[in-house]
Each structure stands twice: as C-alpha cells, then as structure tokens.
Amino acid sequence: xxxxxxxxxxxxxxxxxxxxxxxxxxKDLYDRKGAFKEYxxxxxxxxxxxxxxxxxxxxxxxxxxxxxESLIHYGATHIHLSYCMTAVCPFLNKYVKxxxxxxxEINLIQGTHEPHQSNEEFRCDIKEMLIKRRKxxxx
Ligand code: SF4
Ligand code: SF4
Numbered sequence: 187x188x189x190x191x192x193x194x195x196x197x198x199x200x201x202x203x204x205x206x207x208x209x210x211x212x213k214d215l216y217d218r219k220g221a222f223k224e225y226x227x228x229x230x231x232x233x234x235x236x237x238x239x240x241x242x243x244x245x246x247x248x249x250x251x252x253x254x255e256s257l258i259h260y261g262a263t264h265i266h267l268s269y270c271m272t273a274v275c276p277f278l279n280k281y282v283k284x285x286x287x288x289x290x291e292i293n294l295i296q297g298t299h300e301p302h303q304s305n306e307e308f309r310c311d312i313k314e315m316l317i318k319r320r321k322x323x324x325x
Contacts, residue, residue, distance in 0.1 A: 190225060191233040193262030194298060195253055197270040198237035204315055208235055211268055214299035221266060221297035233262035238271070238281075247280040254285055254292070264293040272296050273305040274312055 192215070200206045214220040215232070222230075234257045239249040257265055265285075271278060278296070285294055301308070 187229045189229045189231045191231050191261040191263050193233045193254075193257030193260070193265040194235045194268060195250070195257070195265060195271065196235065196237045196268040197275055198240050199274070199316070200268075200270040200312065201237045204312070206270070208268075210302075211235075211266075211298040220269070220300040221295055224295075231261075233257055233260040238275075242277055242280075247277055247284050250281050250285060251288055254289055258289065258292065262292070264295060266295045266298050268298045269301060270308070270312075273301070273308045 194208065194211055196206070196208060196211070201208060212232075215222045215230070218225055236253040236257060239245065239253060242249045254265060267278065267281070271281075275281070282294065282296070285292070303311075
C-alpha cells in the first residue's frame, strides 16, 4: 500500500523558545486524532518536521517557503500547520496564501493535535511562559 507522506510546520516560539518537542502533534498523528483523523487506516509516514522561521515582521511571509521546500524535498505531499500556529500566529493567513500560491500541488492542512483548551487560554499560557521565562511548555 502506498504511503501518505506528512510534513509538519510548527511555531518556532513554541518549539524553539519554549522547547515543545512536538510530542502532542506526534501522539495525535499516531492515534489518528485531531487533524490527523482524516487519514483513518491509511498508511502514513512522517517526512519531516520544521519550525517556522520566526515572526516575519521584517522578513516577510515568504520566509516560510524554504521550510516548506525542505519538507517537499523529503517527500511530503501533505503539510500540516501545527495547532499552535493556528492558535497563536497572526501571520497564519499570509503564510497559507504564499504557500498555496507557490506549492499548489501540496495538501496544506491547518492544525495537528486536538485542542486541549480554548485558543485564548492557550495564547494566555504561552504569553505567561514567555514572560516568566520559564520551565518548559510541558504542563
Ligand atoms: S501544536 Fe502543540 S505539540 Fe505541536 S508543536 Fe505546537 S505546542 Fe507542540
Ligand atoms: S507566531 Fe507565527 S510567525 Fe511567529 S513564531 Fe509563531 S508561527 Fe512563527
């Protein structure tokens, strides 16, 4: 059976600054929950995981494209923008626009694991951790 090859892009604030090891995304991928539910019993494989290139205020939203390109290079046909991106990122729609324009062949999916709280609560927790500096994103 052919495999669906999945790439994940995460928010670098969550993964690089707050040390999330992407475990929640991976758990729901293996359990076919959250945004991964749609794969059902299909055979899937992770092609790679990349964080965004940091907030693109000055760099521009095209700064996400090399991250996408590298996932495609390693075979990804389905690219998920992580739950944390969908919950906190003010640039999400701009990212979706540039990615879809350049890589129209890719299945771009918004979300990964199931939300464990409201987006607002998640944003507040992230803000608190960034201000406190910090232990880790793991509760
Ligand atoms: S969506 Fe959750 S588990 Fe995945 S990288 Fe973001 S904070 Fe970590
Ligand atoms: S808020 Fe958006 S642009 Fe900034 S680090 Fe997170 S995903 Fe990247």
